Amino acid sequence: MKKFLIPLCLFFAVAAHSQDDLLKSIDSSQVEESYSTATFKALQLVTLQTTKMPAKKEFYFVVSHRFGTVKDGLDSFFGLDNATTKLGGIYGVTDWLSVSLSRHTLNKMYETGAKYRMARQDAHFPVDIVGYSVADINTFLEEDQYPGLESKHRMTYVQQLLISRKISQKLSLELVPSFIHKNLYNPELENDNQFSFGGGGRYKITKRLSVNLEYMHNFDNPGFYENPLSVGLDVETGGHVFQLIFTNSQSMSESGYLTNASGEWNKGDFFFGFNLYRVF
Template sequence: MKNFLGLLFCLTVVFSVSAQDDLLAEIDSVSTQDYDTPAFKGLQIVTLQSTKIPAAKEFYFVVSHRFGSVKGGISEFFGMDMATTKIGGAYGINEWLSVSASRHTLLKVYETAVKYRLANQATGAPVTVIGYNTIDINTFLEKEDYPKIEFGDRLTYISQLLVSRKISDRLSLEMVPMYIHKNLYNPHVENDDQFSLGAGGRLKLTKRLSLNMEYVYNFDKPDFYQNPLSVGLDLETGGHIFQLLFTNSQAMTEGGYVTTAAGDWGKGDFFFGFNLYRVF
């Protein structure tokens, strides 16, 4: 496992060093330009939402997998035996507004979301600003186990403000303050209202390949959870966008991956996965 992490680190360093000179030149020469192309190619940086929105009448079919922890080794095929799945779609109502829905096998969660543009770097603003609001519905909770449970108890609300800037043709950065409210929670280990701050970026390596990274700091994190840290590669193949990734949070819902990251990178406890987008 140490060899694997060492190889991943070396590849990241090699890619970054090889692009460093060109990046500095581009930042110096074009940092004041407005960009017509989005800061990010995928709807997500890795798991964190990006400031990209589907175009009007454009539909994205989304399939994502997170496998079990690679720490299990060959006996669990490095986590491949414990896959969780997300299936959903996002539709652009117009150029600044989209809606999405998905189903997650982990805790049998349904998620609905709305994404809307408030400012756009391409039209002269210094940054692109996107609002993103989701509602998670946990259907895993059984009436037999929770006799007094009501529909409202199953809900989690998440509000995010996505703020990105395309620094150059190769480099894009994003900040994400967010608020999470859980109607059903354990008061001994967490709060019903939680605040987090995420950050991520995309480094374009080639015409069709980019290196993405993201990190989320939780201000109300219980001691037994970690702050989510993820790294991935974007591969563009025609009408597909394919993201390969490693993360210490197995959940894929907005509230889940931010607040319940259980893996520890320092102990080799993280998850492999991918996101696949098909554009129609």
């Protein structure tokens, strides 16, 4: 547990130090309400959500792909033969609340979510805090494989707290504690309740280009599952953000990404993909 407390302490130490410097630079007689902006340019870091929120009445159309593992080489054309797709939409109900709905071809899963802002980084508060609640429905499960299967067993719930800090104009960091509950419990594979902790960051290379990195550690992790580790590249092109992705998890749902990463980076077992967001 120490190895997770140390980066957590460093994160808030940097935030506190930066906050002190910021406050010193402000004339106490002329304090203005000014929130930090553009901490992240995309709604996702790589697969994890960021603290960025859609504006009120803003609609995002989402198209995501994860191809198969590249380790099979030309046999699967480096994974391009085994693509999975996510299609969805995100709507800003207010400036602090958005709702989402998506369909994933992997496990024929439907996913609905709500994202809500709880606090914003400004001269008086060091971080952005956003809650993210998700419910998944796995329609791929068959009764002949799971006798006694009921509708409730198809459900998985994820609750996350997104805590981010814009360190500078180029660097932003985020911490993400997550709780996952699966109604379908298989004692040979996993616990029905799982907790993971991690996060990542974004580093701006140019005005329209940034590199992103994220990692999550599962505290209830079966030996044959890996901890998700992903790297991405954000490309801003006018009305949308295009994200190129390399990850050890093919799943694009929150629950699948956090608990079912199968690839091993050191063996060349990882997946290429992309996220595309179009704003209306």
